[in-house]
Amino acid sequence: xxxxxxxxxxxxxxxxxxxxxxxxxxxxxxxxxxxxxxxxxxxxxxxxxxxxxxxxxxxxxxxxxxxxxxxxxxxxxxxxxxxxxxxxxxxxxxxxxxxxxxxxxxxxxxxxxxxxxxxxxxxxxxxxxxxxxxxxxxxxxxxxxxxxxxxxxxxxxxxxxxxxxxxxxxxxxxxxxxxxxxxxxxxxxxxxxxxxxxxxxxxxxxxxxxxxxxxxxxxxxxxxxxxxxxxxxxxxxxxxxxxxxxxxxxxxxxxxxxxxxxxxxxxxxxxxxxxxxxxxxxxxxxxxxxxxxxxxxxxxxxxxxxxxxxxxxxxxxxxxxxxxxxxxxxxxxxxxxxxxxxxxxxxxxxxxxxxxxxxxxxxxxxxxxxxxxxxxxxxxxxxxxxxxxxxxxxxxxxxxxxxxxxxxxxxxxxxxxxxxxxxxxxxxxxxxxxxxxxxxxxxxxx
Ligand SMILES: Cc1ncc(COP(=O)(O)O)c(C=O)c1O
Numbered sequence: 001x002x003x004x005x006x007x008x009x010x011x012x013x014x015x016x017x018x019x020x021x022x023x024x025x026x027x028x029x030x031x032x033x034x035x036x037x038x039x040x041x042x043x044x045x046x047x048x049x050x051x052x053x054x055x056x057x058x059x060x061x062x063x064x065x066x067x068x069x070x071x072x073x074x075x076x077x078x079x080x081x082x083x084x085x086x087x088x089x090x091x092x093x094x095x096x097x098x099x100x101x102x103x104x105x106x107x108x109x110x111x112x113x114x115x116x117x118x119x120x121x122x123x124x125x126x127x128x129x130x131x132x133x134x135x136x137x138x139x140x141x142x143x144x145x146x147x148x149x150x151x152x153x154x155x156x157x158x159x160x161x162x163x164x165x166x167x168x169x170x171x172x173x174x175x176x177x178x179x180x181x182x183x184x185x186x187x188x189x190x191x192x193x194x195x196x197x198x199x200x201x202x203x204x205x206x207x208x209x210x211x212x213x214x215x216x217x218x219x220x221x222x223x224x225x226x227x228x229x230x231x232x233x234x235x236x237x238x239x240x241x242x243x244x245x246x247x248x249x250x251x252x253x254x255x256x257x258x259x260x261x262x263x264x265x266x267x268x269x270x271x272x273x274x275x276x277x278x279x280x281x282x283x284x285x286x287x288x289x290x291x292x293x294x295x296x297x298x299x300x301x302x303x304x305x306x307x308x309x310x311x312x313x314x315x316x317x318x319x320x321x322x323x324x325x326x327x328x329x330x331x332x333x334x335x336x337x338x339x340x341x342x343x344x345x346x347x348x349x350x351x352x353x354x355x356x357x358x359x360x361x362x363x364x365x366x367x368x369x370x371x372x373x374x375x376x377x378x379x380x381x382x383x384x385x386x387x388x389x390x391x392x393x394x395x396x397x398x399x400x401x402x403x404x405x406x407x408x409x410x411x412x413x414x415x416x417x418x419x420x421x422x423x424x425x426x427x428x429x430x431x432x433x434x435x436x437x438x439x440x441x442x443x444x445x446x
Pocket of ligand 1: 161282
């Protein structure tokens with residue numbers, strides 16, 4: 001391995017500043033992870049992820065003695081110079097869990113394996129790995145979030161490819177005009193460009209489902225819980241010629257109470273948001289109608305001649321580890337993936353609400369708890385995104401936060417007002433803490 005070059009001008013002053021920054025970071029991390037009884041280190045034993053009862057920033061402030069506070073403040077302000085980019089929903093927050101899983105999710109693929117394009121020629125979706133299909137069905141059974149009986153599975157290169165495959169499959173080549181594609185605002189910001197970027201003659205973005213009043217066939221994308229605002233959703237237009245795509249990327253127990261198994265004609269899921277393996281690029285569709293399955297398969301065949309078999313092996317291994325962790329939770333002293341991820345999301349939302357409620361510059365959506373069949377008790381929705389509103393006379397929340405070096409996505413990309421922004425909650429602990437610290441500082445200052 002190449003050695004890291006030491007900069008020649010590495011002075012004592014640099015060393016002291018670096019050492020101070022590392023110490024502060026250590027104090028922040030220690031306060032964050034060890035704020036509950038008996039929690040030492042980062043392992044996933046049951047006692048390790050105890051709830052944090054008070055705001056982490058307050059704890060970190062208490063942990064820093066007054067004699068060092070001016071130095072710490074200057075370091076913190078230096079930290080505030082760093083731009084934090086929370087525009088994308090890059091789900092890196094589960095990394096620690098997967099590190100702790102070790103070899104349970106390691107795969108070795110010898111050079112001679114998966115040379116063929118074909119996975120299973122007896123299946124309509126001939127590029128679907130049987131092992132992956134088995135693990136999808138098993139996980140939905142374990143979690144209780146989707147009916148799989150009477151459904152075909154279509155695998156895709158992320159659910160992004162499946163959204164396009166579904167639009168292709170649900171539209172008709174013989175129609176006089178492109179079929180309208182709608183979704184209720186605020187909608188996932190990629191839908192309009194996904195529908196329109198190729199200027200297809202088959203389908204066309206027609207905007208907010210709530211104001212859609214055109215007669216005739218249409219496709220509605222129903223995202224539940226919704227990206228960006230986290231609310232549970234049902235179809236909005238409800239007319240006889242409507243074709244529905246249910247995008248349930250976030251219908252997992254860490255984000256929302258699982259009230260019942262979803263039971264729709266065409267439902268999409270992805271490992272990106274369920275387990276955090278966005279880079280594996282694997283999603284799956286549960287589809288009732290065989291003709292739709294054939295057309296989606298054809299689309300993916302024309303697009304990429306199937307879906308990476310290596311990625312499907314990896315995804316199978318990851319889904320298996322998640323199901324195993326749920327089934328073994330009671331017999332072994334370990335937390336299931338969902339319990340672990342639920343607790344992190346709960347901590348983050350608690351800290352976020354505490355910071356937002358401490359001033360009157362921002363507001364957040366409010367959610368009601370509901371019974372979750374997976375956990376067997378009531379849980380709170382805790383979305384993967386913050387749908388933050390700038391109150392008062394700040395009209396452009398995205399520019400305002402950019403001025404504080406927080407990069408977010410403006411509400412206007414979601415068909416909503418620029419008073420709103422979407423901020424990812426799925427980033428690393430360090431970036432999340434920086435966000436909390438910065439929002440707190442903005443409220444203190446303004
Ligand atoms: C609602 C929704 N659908 C689909 C996707 C795409 O996910 P994938 O990574 O599987 O392509 C995302 C990603 O952010 C999403 O939020």
